[in-house]
Amino acid sequence: MNKIKRILSGVTALALSCGLAITASAELKTGDYRAYKGAGYMAKYEVLSVKDGKTTVKVTLKNTSKKTINNWAVRLGDYGKIESVKNGRQFTPDWYSIHVIKDDGTNGRVAPNQCVSFSYTISDPDNKNTISGSIKVYSDLDKSNSVKDLNKTAFACYNGIDQILNDYKAKGISLEECFKNGVFANLNSKDGMKTGFNYRYKSEVDREMNVVASMFARGNISLFVGRTEIDGEDTYFVQVKDNRTGKVGQYPRWTDGTAEWGIFDLDAPVYAVFSESQLDFAVKEALYSVIEYLNDPENEGCDYHSVLENGGFQAISKEGLKIDMKASPSKLDKFINDRLKFNYEGIVVYVGLNEDGDGIYVKAESPDGQTVVQYAQDNTRTKVRTVGGNAKTVIQYPQDND
Numbered sequence: 001m002n003k004i005k006r007i008l009s010g011v012t013a014l015a016l017s018c019g020l021a022i023t024a025s026a027e028l029k030t031g032d033y034r035a036y037k038g039a040g041y042m043a044k045y046e047v048l049s050v051k052d053g054k055t056t057v058k059v060t061l062k063n064t065s066k067k068t069i070n071n072w073a074v075r076l077g078d079y080g081k082i083e084s085v086k087n088g089r090q091f092t093p094d095w096y097s098i099h100v101i102k103d104d105g106t107n108g109r110v111a112p113n114q115c116v117s118f119s120y121t122i123s124d125p126d127n128k129n130t131i132s133g134s135i136k137v138y139s140d141l142d143k144s145n146s147v148k149d150l151n152k153t154a155f156a157c158y159n160g161i162d163q164i165l166n167d168y169k170a171k172g173i174s175l176e177e178c179f180k181n182g183v184f185a186n187l188n189s190k191d192g193m194k195t196g197f198n199y200r201y202k203s204e205v206d207r208e209m210n211v212v213a214s215m216f217a218r219g220n221i222s223l224f225v226g227r228t229e230i231d232g233e234d235t236y237f238v239q240v241k242d243n244r245t246g247k248v249g250q251y252p253r254w255t256d257g258t259a260e261w262g263i264f265d266l267d268a269p270v271y272a273v274f275s276e277s278q279l280d281f282a283v284k285e286a287l288y289s290v291i292e293y294l295n296d297p298e299n300e301g302c303d304y305h306s307v308l309e310n311g312g313f314q315a316i317s318k319e320g321l322k323i324d325m326k327a328s329p330s331k332l333d334k335f336i337n338d339r340l341k342f343n344y345e346g347i348v349v350y351v352g353l354n355e356d357g358d359g360i361y362v363k364a365e366s367p368d369g370q371t372v373v374q375y376a377q378d379n380t381r382t383k384v385r386t387v388g389g390n391a392k393t394v395i396q397y398p399q400d401n402d
Contacts, residue, residue, distance in 0.1 A: 030050055032047045036135045038136070041061055041065070042061070042062045043059060043060065043061050043135045043137060044060045045057060045058075045135060050124075053126075054083065055080075057120060058118075058119040059074060059101075059117065059118055059119070060115055060116070060117040061110065062115045063111065063114055067112065068110065068111050069109065069140065071139060071198060072102065072116070073102035073137070073139075074136070075098060076099045077134065078122050079097070079122075081094055082094070082101075082120050086118060087104055087118040087119065088102060088103060089102050089103070093208060102197045103116075138197065143218050144218070144219070145217050147247055147271055149217055149249070150240045150247060151250065151255070152216055152249070154239060154254075155254075156213075156215075157213055157251075158236075161225055164208070175235070176234065179227055183205055184205065185203075186203065187205070188227075190262065192239070192262075193222065193223050195209070219243075220244050221241065221242060222241045223238070224240075224262060226239070237251065237264045238251050250265060252325065253265075253341075254272075256269040272345065272347070278343075279365075279372075280373055283362055284375065285344075286336050286349045290332065290335070290351055290360060292335055293332045293335040304360070308360070313351070314333045315336055316350075320350040320363075321333050321336060322346070322348050323340045323344050323346060324346075325342075325345050346367040348364075348367075349364055350363040360376075362374070
């Protein structure tokens with residue numbers, strides 16, 4: 001108990017030394033505030049005014065590390081359009097639901113135990129804003145990127161590119177035309193596009209992708225968007241490189257960091273580390289694939305028992321179906337593999353009939369074989385999680401509640 005008190009006292013002392021107080025207030029009104037603690041910093045979010053559909057907030061940062069911060073940026077969770085910023089610069093586009101404010105170029109240097117403040121006014125006509133549940137502070141104190149970080153950044157940027165391409169498609173501009181007309185000129189260059197809070201780009205596409213990459217990867221990072229062919233269709237891929245370590249993240253097909261830069265690398269070892277929650281999603285996707293296949297026109301009028309038992313599918317076998325982006329399976333195996341290969345390469349999927357013959361079950365097994373998540377479809381569905389060979393039923397619920 002004394003140790004806990006000392007920790008809490010230390011946090012409070014750090015907060016008070018820079019005017020940072022801790023409060024449990026969650027309603028947004030003038031005078032409300034909340035303190036946050038992160039790696040190497042503390043932050044205070046303080047509401048200065050709420051008036052005429054606008055909210056003005058002051059944010060104070062304190063450097064609690066032993067190193068000088070040379071650049072900083074803060075991600076906020078407020079809704080609405082930021083109308084003005086003092087002692088800072090808005091980094092994200094106006095229409096982003098997430099706002100990032102960075103130093104203004106003169107106040108980016110913060111010595112140990114020193115503070116820096118900025119304020120902003122945001123529109124809130126419906127008074128929907130509440131005190132942010134969290135504040136994320138970025139700085140040059142943390143320049144490390146794990147392979148997981150790089151793959152995650154590539155995934156986020158891939159989704160960003162997807163939205164951009166959909167906007168162009170709505171205007172009648174194809175993927176090929178986007179690349180030919182220079183929409184991705186910087187991103188598709190040999191060395192890719194450098195990203196970070198200190199980079200400023202004229203192209204709207206470059207600005208948007210710089211924002212996304214900067215929120216997920218740190219330090220000397222390059223972003224590349226290239227064209228490739230998947231399943232006979234012209235498409236794109238994204239790579240993110242940490243120039244300090246040389247490691248490369250990729251999506252689709254997460255790799256172990258050794259992907260060859262500038263090409264869609266299908267030969268680099270896959271990054272196949274999955275949490276239990278990811279396996280939960282994978283087994284659901286696999287189950288939907290099985291149901292989709294059984295409802296396919298080629299199986300119309302067929303008994304699902306005979307379809308599964310006599311189809312010779314790898315997913316029905318004792319070895320199961322290993323999800324592989326390079327594989328070219330057929331029928332049921334193809335339905336499952338195509339649905340899972342972008343996000344779950346390396347896991348093994350098993351499909352079978354329930355012991356009572358009523359309904360099917362699907363299992364998803366981690367590449368190391370240590371974790372299995374199962375969904376059985378009958379009058380109820382039971383999720384069974386197996387860790388280290390020990391099975392434990394953790395959730396059971398009616399079929400119509402799924």
